[in-house]
Amino acid sequence: MSDYKQFSVFLESRxxxxxxxxxxxxxxxxxxxxxxxxxxxxxxxxxxxxLIATLECAKNSNVRCEVxxxxxxxxxxxxxxxxxxxCTSKMNKVLFSKNECVCDAGVLLSLLxxxxxxxxxxxxxxxxxxxxxxxxxxxxxxxxxxxxxxxxVKESVYFDPSSGKVKKFSNAEHEFSYRHSVFADKNxxxxxxxxxxxxxEDREKIKAVMDDFMFRRRSKQPLEYPSxxxxxxxxxxxxxxxxxxxxxxxxxRVGGAQVSQKHAGFIVNADNATSKDVLKLIDIIKEKIYxxxxxxxxxxxxxxx
Numbered sequence: 504m505s506d507y508k509q510f511s512v513f514l515e516s517r518x519x520x521x522x523x524x525x526x527x528x529x530x531x532x533x534x535x536x537x538x539x540x541x542x543x544x545x546x547x548x549x550x551x552x553x554l555i556a557t558l559e560c561a562k563n564s565n566v567r568c569e570v571x572x573x574x575x576x577x578x579x580x581x582x583x584x585x586x587x588x589x590c591t592s593k594m595n596k597v598l599f600s601k602n603e604c605v606c607d608a609g610v611l612l613s614l615l616x617x618x619x620x621x622x623x624x625x626x627x628x629x630x631x632x633x634x635x636x637x638x639x640x641x642x643x644x645x646x647x648x649x650x651x652x653x654x655x656v657k658e659s660v661y662f663d664p665s666s667g668k669v670k671k672f673s674n675a676e677h678e679f680s681y682r683h684s685v686f687a688d689k690n691x692x693x694x695x696x697x698x699x700x701x702x703x704e705d706r707e708k709i710k711a712v713m714d715d716f717m718f719r720r721r722s723k724q725p726l727e728y729p730s731x732x733x734x735x736x737x738x739x740x741x742x743x744x745x746x747x748x749x750x751x752x753x754x755x756r757v758g759g760a761q762v763s764q765k766h767a768g769f770i771v772n773a774d775n776a777t778s779k780d781v782l783k784l785i786d787i788i789k790e791k792i793y794x795x796x797x798x799x800x801x802x803x804x805x806x807x808x
Contacts, residue, residue: 507543510564510587513557514546521553522546523593530579533571533590535634537729537772538781539579544587548594551607551694555662555669558692561587562664569807570692572609572636576643576731580808581778588807591638594694599624603657604698608638612645620709624700626655631713632720634732638693642686643803644679648716652698653679659696661686669694682736682803725763728771731804734785735768738800744768750791757784782806 514524524546530539544566548554554570561568567586571577574590591609598605602624606615612635616627629650630640639645640652641659656679659672678685686693703709720726735743747753747767755762759776762784763769770781785802792800 505566505586506564507566510544510560510566513560513564514544517553517556521550522548522557530583530588533588534574534577534579534731535729536574536578536731536776536781538581538776538778540581540583542584542586542588546587546589547592548589550594551660551662551669554589554591554594554692554694557587557589558662558664559667571807572639572642573611573634575634575636576639576645576804578731578778578781578804578806580806582808584807591636602700602702604700605695606637606698607695608636608641608693610637611635612637612640616713619700620706620713623703623706623709625703625709626650626698626700628709628712628716632717637696637698641677641693641696642684643682644677644684645682648719651679653677653684655698655700657697657699660694662692662694664690664692723766725765725769725771728763728773730763730769730771733768734770734802734804735788736801736803738798741796741798743800746792746796747788750788750795752788752791755784755787757781757787760784762788778806778808 524544526544527541528545530542531537546557548557568589570589572591594607594609596607597610612630612633616631619627629648635645644651644653656674662669737743744767752762753767754764758780759774760780761771761773763771770784789800
């Protein structure tokens with residue numbers, strides 16, 4: 504049985520010193536999809552040490568936990584979450600040393616790309632405008648416009664709840680593949696990472712590339728609606744958004760969830776969508792694509808219930 508009192512005492516003793524927390528908080532406020540019921544606890548540690556202490560107390564109190572970044576690739580259940588959602592958004596320290604960047608898991612990719620620009624460093628242009636965090640990007644090997652986080656990661660520091668130890672992965676040990684890393688398969692928590700960028704004398708050239716990517720995003724993606732970004736992984740040999748469009752599914756709607764009219768790879772929260780709406784729409788899309796192409800497309804987003 505969970506000991507919520509013990510966990511609550513721990514959180515209160517560290518509130519506004521090592522972390523912030525809320526109880527019975529709407530998860531829709533912690534997801535770019537703007538969907539999700541209440542969580543018993545939302546915890547936002549300020550540091551890796553506070554995150555680890557929270558996880559260990561939750562374990563000792565038998566309180567279920569899930570760690571998230573900026574909530575940009577997540578669908579929370581309408582029923583909410585029984586336990587603690589730990590959000591790394593307050594873990595945002597960044598330290599540059601020449602072309603290497605040591606950053607907390609909660610650092611936003613878009614802000615990091617702007618900081619790299621100021622230092623005339625190239626490699627993160629593709630990340631400009633992406634709402635995710637460094638930890639989330641490593642977890643799913645995020646990428647866009649020909650760039651991927653896997654090409655920049657030198658090492659990451661993570662916590663293993665089963666052993667209670669902090670360890671490191673080299674680049675190769677991440678087992679990066681398309682929209683995947685070892686973290687998606689194991690119960691490990693990313694704390695920080697070292698990224699290696701490249702020097703570039705012409706700052707205006709870097710800015711021009713970033714501005715071009717942002718223009719493309721704004722013109723082709725439904726940024727005016729809440730969403731979790733691209734819903735489906737690219738199937739080998741196919742552009743998933745393209746085949747969804749060709750299947751006549753643009754604008755297809757279930758409740759408040761809709762396949763974007765602007766980009767068929769996005770499902771948007773058009774009008775107070777529920778997670779059930781989104782899941783049903785995903786099933787409709789998958790069934791239609793299987794019927795037309797005999798392929799099973801996979802989702803990128805994490806469903807947390």
